[in-house]
Amino acid sequence: MNLVVDSQVVLWWFSRSRQLSEPARRSLADPDNRVYVSAAVAWELASKVNLGKLDAGQLVANLPKFLLEEGFHRLAISTDHALRAGMLPRHHADPFDRMPVAQAQALNCPIVSADARLDSYGVRRIW
Numbered sequence: 421m422n423l424v425v426d427s428q429v430v431l432w433w434f435s436r437s438r439q440l441s442e443p444a445r446r447s448l449a450d451p452d453n454r455v456y457v458s459a460a461v462a463w464e465l466a467s468k469v470n471l472g473k474l475d476a477g478q479l480v481a482n483l484p485k486f487l488l489e490e491g492f493h494r495l496a497i498s499t500d501h502a503l504r505a506g507m508l509p510r511h512h513a514d515p516f517d518r519m520p521v522a523q524a525q526a527l528n529c530p531i532v533s534a535d536a537r538l539d540s541y542g543v544r545r546i547w
Contacts, residue, residue, distance in 0.1 A: 422454045422529035423447060423546070424495065424520050427461045429532050434479050434486060444532050447546050456495040456527070457487055460519035495523055511540040 425433070425448070432440040433448055448455055462483055468474035479486065487494060497519065505515065505522035512518055512535070521541045524531040530544040538545055 421452070422456060422527050424456045424458065424524040424527065424529060424531045425461070425492075426517060426520050426531065426533040426535065426538075427464045428534060430457060430461055430465070431474075431476060431479070433490075439534075441534070441547050444534075444546055447530075447532060451491075455490075455492045455532075456523070457492050458495045458520045458523055459497045460516050460523075462494075464516035497523075501526060508541060512537045 429440065429444060429448075431437070433445075447453055462480075465474065465476060465483070466480050469477050469480045484494070501519065501523050504526060505519045508518050508522060512521070517535065517538070520531055520533075521538055521543055524543045525541070530546045531538060532546045534547050536545075536547075
């Protein structure tokens, strides 16, 4: 199964945080699942590190390498993704959260996220 993950899940996965739910952890660890990390996630993490709002400089500096080591796949933002995200209802104001939703919709797959506000977009959420 394909999965799209949000920024918080990426942080929790790579920090081995106990905040990551067990269903989410199992889904990400399942070798039969293809885990996608949106370019929007990388952009959000880098932006927050640059602004001093997030202490994850090592993760950001090495994210491509870490994704490769984990077998996660990079998900580029296409024009179709951008249009879909831009047209989503404003249930969630943060564009960094709406882009992975739009990509999960486009791929017709679940999103792995702790954010229950994403449920209003009609995507299956694993948490």
